[in-house]
Amino acid sequence: NAGVTQTPKFRILKIGQSMTLQCTQDMNHNYMYWYRQDPGMGLKLIYYSVGAGITDKGEVPNGYNVSRSTTEDFPLRLELAAPSQTSVYFCASIRSGLAGNTGELFFGEGSRLTVL
Amino acid sequence: QKEVEQDPGPLSVPEGAIVSLNCTYSNSAFQYFMWYRQYSRKGPELLMYTYSSGNKEDGRFTAQVDKSSKYISLFIRDSQPSDSATYLCAMSRGYSSASKIIFGSGTRLSIRP
Numbered sequence: 001n002a003g004v005t006q007t008p009k010f011r012i013l014k015i016g017q018s019m020t021l022q023c024t025q026d027m028n029h030n031y032m033y034w035y036r037q038d039p040g041m042g043l044k045l046i047y048y049s050v051g052a053g054i055t056d057k058g059e060v061p062n063g064y065n066v067s068r069s070t071t072e073d074f075p076l077r078l079e080l081a082a083p084s085q086t087s088v089y090f091c092a093s094i095r096s097g098l099a100g101n102t103g104e105l106f107f108g109e110g111s112r113l114t115v116l
Numbered sequence: 117q118k119e120v121e122q123d124p125g126p127l128s129v130p131e132g133a134i135v136s137l138n139c140t141y142s143n144s145a146f147q148y149f150m151w152y153r154q155y156s157r158k159g160p161e162l163l164m165y166t167y168s169s170g171n172k173e174d175g176r177f178t179a180q181v182d183k184s185s186k187y188i189s190l191f192i193r194d195s196q197p198s199d200s201a202t203y204l205c206a207m208s209r210g211y212s213s214a215s216k217i218i219f220g221s222g223t224r225l226s227i228r229p
Contacts, residue, residue: 025145031215042122042204042221043160050215058216090159094217105206105217107159 002026006091013081013115021076021111023091031094032074033105034058034066036087044088049074081115088112098111119143122205122220130228135192139205139220142186146207149181151190154202154222163191163203195227 006024023034030051035058037045045058049068063085066075074093078085089112092105122139129135137151147168150158164179166172166188172179178191188207192199205220 033217035219040124040222040224043206043219045216045218048216056216059218092159104162104165105160107161110157110159 002010002097003095004091004106004108006089006111008111009109010112011114013078013113015081015083015115017081018077018079019081021089021113023074023076024072025074025091025093025106026072027093027106028071029093029095029106030071031096032068033077033092033094034064034074035060035090035092036060036085037090037110038087046076046089047082061115078113083115086113086115117142120205120207120220121141122219123223124209124221126224126226128226128228129195131195131197133195133227135194135195135199135225135227137190137203137205137223137225139188139207140186141188141207143207143209144183144186145209148208149179149188150206150217151177151179152204152206152219154204156201160204197227197229 004025033048034046044060047066049055055066088110091108120141149166151164153163154160166179169181169183176193180189202222202224204222208217
């Protein structure tokens with residue numbers, strides 16, 4: 001199994017450009033998450049989804065959009081990129097709610113985005 | 117006020133020492149508490165997972181949750197240089213309708229040989 005796959009691994013954007021970070025998981029997990037991690041900091045939740053067609057805002061959703069048309073895919077869209085969006089983006093998934101679960105979020109390898 | 121507070125460190129201790137890492141939180145609805153370890157340029161990986169209050173031990177690692185004080189801890193015994201990493205606490209209410217998993221800012225730990 002590939003687990004959680006993120007693309008691209010690295011990207012440089014100019015201010016005002018748009019792009020989509022792709023995230024795919026092959027574990028049939030219902031819950032998926034997008035986090036950003038600034039240098040030396042923890043993870044901040046951007047958006048999450050508890051199933052296909054259902055998304056919700058996290059702690060820092062401004063400047064981002066998501067969609068969840070399938071169980072496997074959870075792309076993150078950046079519109080009008082700004083230098084403040086320079087960060088490492090992690091996609092993660094978990095089978096279901098934490099009740100009766102191991103609490104283990106499976107993370108992708110991260111996407112390093114620089115906005116100049 | 118942040119929902120989860122964690123001292124960012126850095127924390128440097130000699131090999132073999134007992135390490136104590138802590139987080140406080142403000143949302144009394146949190147029931148699920150986790151500790152993740154993150155090596156440089158890698159994604160976080162789960163270390164410990166606890167539900168509600170109490171202690172949980174796994175090898176050299178012990179997780180404690182004190183819900184009355186809204187305080188969680190991770191203890192590492194006989195610390196090794198390979199334990200050098202950033203440690204992130206995470207927590208959630210856990211119900212399917214409120215499945216946000218919130219992380220602390222992480223504590224950078226260095227174990228000196």
